[in-house]
Amino acid sequence: MVNLTINGRVVRAEEGEMLLNVIKRQGINIPATCHHDAVEPYGACRLCTVEITKETWQGWKNYVTSCLYPVEEGLIVNTHSPEVVELRKTILDLLLARSPNARLIQEMAAEYGITHTSFEEIADGDDCILCGLCTRVCDALGFCAISSVNRGHGREIAPPLWEAPPDCVGCLACAQVCPTDFIEYTDKGTERTIWGKKFELLVCEQTGRPTITHEFAKYLSRNRDIPEEYFKLNDVSHRKELALTMGKITHWGREE
């Protein structure tokens, strides 16, 4: 265990824990769009930047992304010092220049008093803030269907060669974790389209409602040892079946 000070309060943390986790546990709200517990910290959005110092640093300060900074003994952290707020404003200003229409960025910027970017808006700016969360989650799930391509100004998230990704199983995790809801998909009846790939959804045998894609079910039964017949029904029908089975057993017990 290590002791550190956050906004004047002494807190204890596990060794090797990242600063952002400790800050969040204290109930302090700082923006962090590229952070997700399922994946390793990445430090792409820079919004979780905080000010750190130590008594031995003789007044020197440092500004670090808290999601990537392991806690240290005697660390003095300030999450909302004037300098940090100024830094965060600049970052939000830049993000707003890239993604002027992203609702999340607009809201975060408004919290810091920014309604319009002071930089020049990118003409073809989209809602993608290039946090890379979608690709990292896809890697964590074990599919690695998408990745970031090109560098600098031309960087974007795309499937290999901008074609329908062969490794994608259509689980929609990338679209669900996207902080700005940029990743588009369509669910029409039993047909799902994402990243330009078409999927056929499994259908519950009783209710006729779509569940998950054929590809995802096949992956789960093959790699995760889940019997394929589990995917024949959706959760509502499964509950009904369980109730009927338990009902029969109870009924037999009543007769005796």
Added chain:
Amino acid sequence: MNARLVVTPNLCTGCRTCELACSFTHMVDGKPGKSRIYPIDGGFKDLWVPVVCLQCEDPACMKACLVNAITRNEETGAMVLDNDRCVLCMACVAACPFGCTLPDEVNALVVKCDLCDGDPVCAHFCPTKALQYKTIISTERRSA
């Protein structure tokens, strides 16, 4: 891990108090549809079965979770879903053979019974004791 939420369908009257207790405990507005326990018609006259997560020994939800968001709480024996880790791929929802891992589409969450950290509120509110949280005597001790 020596306690279980014991369900006795014989005693259930289908009053749905457990549903209300659950949704008021885990959600803000107490809508019965947001519950993690459902009394469902058992197929016979006056027979209701409260369907709730069985906290399986070899859970399909845990096996299906590709990011290890579902783990067993060793103290209570409940399978607990960590919503901060969940990436909403819906693998657990599709994999659970009892349909007790529930998608909450409004709040973009997957929820399941976590035995309220070892003190299930539904059992407190069940008027007929169809739901009881009981300490189970281990089989080794019984045979000795």
